[in-house]
Amino acid sequence: xxxxxxxxxxxxxxxxxxxxxxxxxxxxxxxxxxxxxxxxxxxxxxxxxxxxxxxxxxxxxxxxxxxxxxxxxxxxxxxxxxxxxxxxxxxxxxxxxxxxxxxxxxxxxxxxxxxxxxxxxxxxxxxxxxxxxxxxxxxxxxxxxxxxxxxxxxxxxxxxxxxxxxxxxxxxxxxxxxxxxxxxxxxxxxxxxxxxxxxxxxxxxxxxxxxxxxxxxxxxxxxxxxxxxxxxxxxxxxxxxxxxxxxxxxxxxxxxxxxxxxxxxxxxxxxxxxxxxxxxxxxxxxxxxxxxxxxxxxxxxxxxxxxxxxxxxxxxxxxxxxxxxxxxxxxxxxxxxxxxxxxxxxxxxxxxxxxxxxxxxxxxxxxxxxxxxxxxxxxxxxxxxxxxxxxxxxxxxxxxxxxxxxxxxxxxxxxxxxxxxxxxxxxxxxxxxxxxxxxxxxxxxxxxxxxxxxxxxxxxxxxxxxxxxxxxxxxxxxxxxxxxxxxxxxxxxxxxxxxxxxxxxxxxxxxxxxxxxxxxxxxxxxxxxxxxxxxxxxxxxxxxxxxxxxxxxxxxxxxxxxxxxxxxxxxxxxxxxxxxxxxxxxxxxxxxxxxxxxxxxxxxxxxxxxxxxxxxxxxxxxxxxxxxxxxxxxxxxxxxxxxxxxxxxxxxxxxxxxxxxxxxxxxxxxxxxxxxxxxxxxxxxxxxxxxxxxxxxxxxxxxxxxxxxxxxxxxxxxxxxxxxxxxxxxxxxxxxxxxxxxxxxxxxxxxxxxxxxxxxxxxxxxxxxxxxxxxxxxxxxxxxxxxxxxxxxxxxxxxxxxxxxxxxxxxxxxxxxxxxxxxxxxxxxxxxxxxxxxxxx
Numbered sequence: 116x117x118x119x120x121x122x123x124x125x126x127x128x129x130x131x132x133x134x135x136x137x138x139x140x141x142x143x144x145x146x147x148x149x150x151x152x153x154x155x156x157x158x159x160x161x162x163x164x165x166x167x168x169x170x171x172x173x174x175x176x177x178x179x180x181x182x183x184x185x186x187x188x189x190x191x192x193x194x195x196x197x198x199x200x201x202x203x204x205x206x207x208x209x210x211x212x213x214x215x216x217x218x219x220x221x222x223x224x225x226x227x228x229x230x231x232x233x234x235x236x237x238x239x240x241x242x243x244x245x246x247x248x249x250x251x252x253x254x255x256x257x258x259x260x261x262x263x264x265x266x267x268x269x270x271x272x273x274x275x276x277x278x279x280x281x282x283x284x285x286x287x288x289x290x291x292x293x294x295x296x297x298x299x300x301x302x303x304x305x306x307x308x309x310x311x312x313x314x315x316x317x318x319x320x321x322x323x324x325x326x327x328x329x330x331x332x333x334x335x336x337x338x339x340x341x342x343x344x345x346x347x348x349x350x351x352x353x354x355x356x357x358x359x360x361x362x363x364x365x366x367x368x369x370x371x372x373x374x375x376x377x378x379x380x381x382x383x384x385x386x387x388x389x390x391x392x393x394x395x396x397x398x399x400x401x402x403x404x405x406x407x408x409x410x411x412x413x414x415x416x417x418x419x420x421x422x423x424x425x426x427x428x429x430x431x432x433x434x435x436x437x438x439x440x441x442x443x444x445x446x447x448x449x450x451x452x453x454x455x456x457x458x459x460x461x462x463x464x465x466x467x468x469x470x471x472x473x474x475x476x477x478x479x480x481x482x483x484x485x486x487x488x489x490x491x492x493x494x495x496x497x498x499x500x501x502x503x504x505x506x507x508x509x510x511x512x513x514x515x516x517x518x519x520x521x522x523x524x525x526x527x528x529x530x531x532x533x534x535x536x537x538x539x540x541x542x543x544x545x546x547x548x549x550x551x552x553x554x555x556x557x558x559x560x561x562x563x564x565x566x567x568x569x570x571x572x573x574x575x576x577x578x579x580x581x582x583x584x585x586x587x588x589x590x591x592x593x594x595x596x597x598x599x600x601x602x603x604x605x606x607x608x609x610x611x612x613x614x615x616x617x618x619x620x621x622x623x624x625x626x627x628x629x630x631x632x633x634x635x636x637x638x639x640x641x642x643x644x645x646x647x648x649x650x651x652x653x654x655x656x657x658x659x660x661x662x663x664x665x666x667x668x669x670x671x672x673x674x675x676x677x678x679x680x681x682x683x684x685x686x687x688x689x690x691x692x693x694x695x696x697x698x699x700x701x702x703x704x705x706x707x708x709x710x711x712x713x714x715x716x717x718x719x720x721x722x723x724x725x726x727x728x729x730x731x732x733x734x735x736x737x738x739x740x741x742x743x744x745x746x747x748x749x750x751x752x753x754x755x756x757x758x759x760x761x762x763x764x765x766x767x768x769x770x771x772x773x774x775x776x777x778x779x780x781x782x783x784x785x786x787x788x789x790x791x792x793x794x795x796x797x798x799x800x801x802x803x804x805x806x807x808x809x810x811x812x813x814x815x816x817x818x819x820x821x822x823x824x825x826x827x828x829x830x831x832x833x834x835x836x837x838x839x840x841x842x843x844x845x846x847x848x849x850x851x852x853x854x855x856x857x858x859x860x861x862x863x864x865x866x867x868x869x870x871x872x873x874x875x876x877x878x879x880x881x882x883x884x885x886x887x888x889x890x891x892x893x894x895x896x897x898x899x900x901x902x903x904x905x906x907x908x909x910x911x912x913x914x915x916x917x918x919x920x921x922x923x924x925x926x927x928x929x930x931x932x933x934x935x936x937x938x939x940x941x942x943x944x945x946x947x948x949x950x951x952x953x954x955x956x
Contacts, residue, residue, distance in 0.1 A: 186217040186228050190267070194260075206260040214268035214283075256291060256317055263287040270302070279304075294318060305335045320363075327357035333373070349376050366392040368403075384408040390423075401425040406442070413453030417444035419474075436479035437487075447472050470495040489519040514541025534565035536576075543580075555584040562597070569602045579609065595623075604628030604636075619646035634680065642673040645692075664698040668708065674717065685717035691728075707731020714749070722749040724758060733762075737800045740764040750775075760785070765800060767792035767811060782821035789814050789832060794842065794879065797832075801892065801938060810840030810876070816883060827890070830883035834876070839898065842879075844871040862906075862914040867932045869917075870900040874932075892936040899929050 163184065170177035174197055181189035190213025196206045219227040226232065265285035272279045285300040294317040301310050309331070313324040330353040351374040358368045370388040377383055390403025407419040419441045426434040447469040471494040478487035498510040516539040523534075540559035558581030564574040579594035595609025605628055611621035625639040648668045674687035694708025710728040714720050730743035743762035750756055754775055761770040768790045774783065791811040816830035834840070855861060876898035884891045903924040906915040915925065 186219075188215045189213060203257070206258065208262040208264065209260045210264045210266070212265075212267045214265060215271060216269075217271040217273060220272060220274045253318065256294060259289050259291060259317075261289055261291070263289070265300075295322075305332075307331050307335065323359070323361040324363070325357060325359040327355075329353075329355050331356065350374065351376065364393060364395065368392065381411040382409075384410055397428060399427045401427075407439070411454065413450035415448040416441065416472075417447065418442045432482045434479075434481055436477070438475070438477050440475040441472060444472065446470055465500045466498070468497045469493050470497070484522075484524055486522045487520070489517075491515070491517040509544075511544040512540055512542070513544075514539070516540075536561065536563045536565070538562075555582075556580045557582040557584070563599065563605060565599045569599060573598065578607065600626060601628060603630075603633075616646050616648060616652050619643060635678065636680075637676070637678040639676040640673070641676075643671055645669050645671040645690075664696065664703075666694075666696045668692075668694040674714075676717070683718055685714075687714040687717055687720075688712070689714075703735050705730060705733040712749075719752045720749065721751055724748040724756075730762070739800070740769070764789070765792040765796035767813075780821075782819060785818050785820075787816040787818055787830075789816060791835070792832065794834075794840075797881075798844070801890065807844075808840060808842035810834055810838075810842060810879065812879065812881060814881075826885040827883040828885075830881075832881040832883070834879040836878070839875065839877045840879075841873075841875050841901070842871065843873055844868075857912075859912055859914045862909075862912060862916045864934075865917055866904065866906055866915050867934050869904050869906070870927070870930060870932060871896075871934075873901045874898055875901050890938040892934075892938060894932070894934040894936070896932040896934075897929075899927050 164182070166181040166189075167179045168176070169179040169191070170193075174195065176194045176196075178192045178194075179190065181192065189211065191210075193208075193210040193212075194206055195208040195210075196204050199205050216228070221227055221232070263286070265283065265287075268283045268285075270281040270283050272281065282303040283300065285298060287296060287298045289296045295314065296317065297312075297314045299310065299312050301308055303309075307328070307330075309326065309328040311324070311326050313321060315321040332352040333350045333354060334352070352372065354373050355371040356369065358366055360366045368388075368390055371386065373385040373388065375383040375385070384407070386406050386408065388403055388405035390401065393400045393402075402422075402424050404420065404422040407421055409416050409419065419439065421440075422436075422438040424434075424436045425432060449467040449469075450465065451467065452465065473492045474490070476487070476489045478485055480486055493515045494513065496510075496512040496515055516537075518537045520535040520537075538559070538561040541557065543556035543559060559579075561576075561578040563576035563578075564572070566572055576597040577595065578597050579592070581592055582590045583593065584590045591611050591614045593609060593611050595607050598606050600606045604626060607623075607625040607627070609623055611623070614621070621641060621643050623639060623641045625637065627637040627639075628635070630636050646669070648666075648670055650663065650666050653666075669692045670689065672687065672689045674685065676685045677683070689710070689712045691708065691710040691712075694705075694710075696705040696708070698704065708728065708730055710726075712722055712726045714722050724746075726747050726749070728745040728747070730741075730745075732741045733739065733743065740762045743760075745760050746758040748756045748758065754777065757771070757774050757776065759770060759773065761768065763769070769787050769792075770790075771785045771787060774785050776783065778784065790813050792813070794810040794812055795807055797812060812832040812834055814830070814832035816832070817828040819826045819828055874896065876896045878897050880895045882893040903926050904915075905918055905924045907918045907925060908914075909916045918924070
C-alpha cells in the first residue's frame with residue numbers, strides 16, 4: 116500500500132517535471148532573448164535590435180536573422196563552447212556568416228551607418244565623455260573565444276544612386292594565455308583581393324600590421340572613388356603593393372609596376388615605389404622614392420628617379436618637396452615622326468640625340484606657397500636626317516644649360532609671383548650636308564622673368580648670341596631685351612651687329628608666345644639704316660666678285676614676319692641707291708644705280724609687279740647709254756619677269772618687250788625697239804666711221820644673249836619717212852681694205868665713200884647681223900651728193916672710176932648707195948662677259 120501511494124505521488128511529480136523541462140526548452144530562446152534585451156538595455160541611437168535564437172545546445176548555440184537598425188544585418192552567429200574543469204564556460208569558436216553592413220557616403224565624403232557619421236564634426240564637444248579603458252575588462256578576457264571566423268559577408272557602399280558590394284572574409288585567432296590576437300582579413304573589391312594581417316595585445320593595443328595585394332588593377336576601382344574617372348582612370352596595372360608597420364607610428368609601403376597614362380600613347384611606369392608614412396600626435400610625414408620610366412613611341416630617354424617628402428599638420432600640408440631627375444645615361448633619343456605628340460606644321464628631322472643629359476626638377480613649399488627650379492644640361496644635342504646612311508640637315512648644339520625658376524602658389528595662379536627662364540648654349544652648328552660649312556652660333560643665352568597670371572612688372576630679360584658664323588663668312592652678334600607681354604607671350608627688341616658691312620645694324624622687334632587657344636604665334640619686324648656695300652665686303656661671301664672691279668651700293672631694308680593660326684606671312688622692302696660698277700677693263704662702267712623692291716612673300720620669295728631698277732649711265736667702250744629703267748617682278752623665287760627695259764641710246768630711246776629669266780634654253784632673246792636714234796652717234800658707237808650731220812633712225816634690233824656672247828639677229832633701222840637729211844662721213848678707208856684696185860667692186864666702194872662725205876639723203880636703212888666677233892652692217896641710202904665727185908664713167912669697167920685732178924668730175928642728180936661693212940664686235944662681246952660676271956660672280 117505504501118508503494119502505491121508513493122507511486123501516485125511520484126508519477127505526477129515526474130510528469131510535471133517533464134512538462135516544466137519541455138516548457139523551458141521551448142520558451143528558453145524567448146527567455147534568453149528577453150534576458151539579453153534586458154542586459155543590453157537601450158542601444159546607441161535607439162536603434163532596434165532583433166534576432167532569433169535558432170539553436171541552444173550544450174556545446175553550441177546559433178543565433179539567426181540578426182538586424183541592428185537598417186544598415187546592419189547578419190544571417191547567423193554560431194557559438195561553440197564547453198565547460199572546463201573549473202566549471203567555467205569556455206567559448207572555442209564563433210562563426211559569423213552572412214554579415215551585411217551598409218555604408219552611406221554623403222556629399223561631404225563622410226561615412227554614415229545607422230545614423231552615425233564618421234569622422235565626427237570638429238565642432239562637436241567631446242571633452243565631457245569618459246575615456247575608454249580596456250583594462251577594466253581584463254577579468255573577462257578568459258571568456259574570449261579562441262577563434263572568430265567571418266565568412267559569406269558583404270560590405271555595401273552607397274554613393275548617391277550607386278551601390279557597390281565588397282565581399283569580406285576574416286579569421287581572428289585569440290590566445291587567452293599570452294593575451295595576444297592575430298587577424299587575417301580579405302576584402303575583394305571588384306573581385307580583386309586585398310589582404311590585411313595584424314596582431315595586437317589585449318591590454319596594449321596593436322603590435323604590427325601588414326596590408327598587401329597582388330595583381331591589383333587600380334583602374335577597376337575608379338567607380339568606387341569620388342572623381343575616380345578623373346583620377347584613377349589614368350592609372351593602370353596590374354600592381355603589387357604592401358603596407359607594413361611594427362609600431363603603428365611608421366608605416367613602410369611598397370608599390371610595384373604602377374602605370375600612369377599622362378596622354379594618349381604617353382605612359383609613365385613606376386617599377387618600384389617605396390617609402391614610409393610617419394606620424395605622431397601632431398604631425399604626419401610621407402617619404403617616397405623610386406625609378407620612373409617614360410614609355411612613348413619615338414622617345415628613348417632612359418630611366419628617371421623621383422623623391423617626394425610631405426608633412427601635414429592639423430589636416431593641412433605645411434611642408435613638401437619633390438625631386439624628379441634622370442639617372443646617369445649617355446644619350447637620349449627622339450624620333451619626332453614616330454612620336455605621339457604632333458608638332459605640325461614644324462617639319463622636324465628624322466632623329467634627335469642628346470648627349471650626357473642631366474635633367475632635374477625640384478619643387479618645395481607648403482599649401483600657400485611653392486618655389487622650385489627646373490634645370491637641364493648636356494654636352495650636346497644633335498639633329499639630322501638620314502638618307503642612305505648619309506646625314507643631311509645636321510644640327511649640332513654644344514654645351515646646353517637651361518634653368519627655370521618659379522615662385523608662388525600653383526593652386527591659386529593669381530598668386531604665382533615669379534617665373535624665370537635662363538638658357539645658355541656654347542655653340543649651335545647647322546649644315547645641310549657633311550661637306551657644307553653650315554651656320555654656327557656661339558655663346559647663345561636667353562633669360563626671361565615671368566609672372567602668371569600676367570602682371571606688368573616691367574622686368575626685362577635678355578637674349579642673344581655672341582657670335583653667329585655663316586659659312587665661315589661673317590660673324591655677327593645678336594643682343595635683345597625680352598619682357599613678358601601676356602600670360603604666355605613676350606616682346607623682344609634687339610640688334611644684330613658686326614655683320615661685316617660698314618654701318619650695318621639690324622634692328623628688330625618681335626612678339627611671340629601662345630594665344631588664348633594655346634596655339635603658338637609670332638610677329639616680327641626688321642629694319643636697317645642705310646649702309647654701304649663694296650667689293651671688299653662682298654669678297655667673303657662671293658669670292659669671284661673680285662674679278663669684276665670696283666663696286667659700291669647704299670642699301671636699306673625692312674621686313675615683316677608673322678606666324679598666326681599655323682599660317683606664315685612675310686614681306687620685305689629693299690631700297691638701293693648710289694650704286695656704281697667699274698669693271699677692270701677700261702671704259703666699262705655703270706653708275707647711278709637705284710632700285711626699289713617689295714617682296715610680298717619671303718618664303719617663296721616673290722614680289723609684286725612693278726619693281727624697278729634705275730641706271731643713270733652705262734658705258735661699254737664706244738657703246739654708252741643713260742637713263743635706264745628696268746621694271747620687273749620676282750616670281751616663285753626661281754624666275755624674274757622683266758616687264759620692260761628702257762634706256763636712252765644715241766640720244767634716242769630703246770625699249771624691250773617683256774621677257775623672263777632664265778629661259779628654257781638658258782639664253783636671253785629680246786628685241787630692242789629703237790626710236791629716233793641719232794645717226795651720227797650710232798655710226799660712231801658701231802665703230803663704222805666718223806659722221807656728222809643730222810638725221811635719226813628707228814626700228815628694231817633682235818638681240819640674243821647666250822653664255823657670254825651678245826649677237827644681233829637681222830636688226831633693221833630706217834630713217835623717219837618723209838624726213839631727209841644731210842650727212843658728212845669720213846674715215847671710210849676701211850671699206851676699201853682688201854679689195855683689189857682696178858675692179859668694179861673697188862670703184863663702186865670708192866665712189867660711195869666719196870659721195871658720203873657730203874650727202875643729202877631722202878631715206879636711209881641699216882641692217883645689222885653678227886657672226887662670232889664680227890658685226891655685219893648693210894647700209895642703203897637714197898639721195899645725191901652735194902658736190903661734184905672726181906669720178907668718170909669707164910666703159911671698159913662699166914663703172915665710175917676716180918680720175919686725176921684735171922678731170923671736171925661728175926655731178927650726180929640722184930644715186931642709191933648699198934654699202935656692206937664688216938666691223939669688229941669685240942667691245943660688245945666684252946660687255947657681255949662683264950654682264951655675265953655680274954649675274955654669275
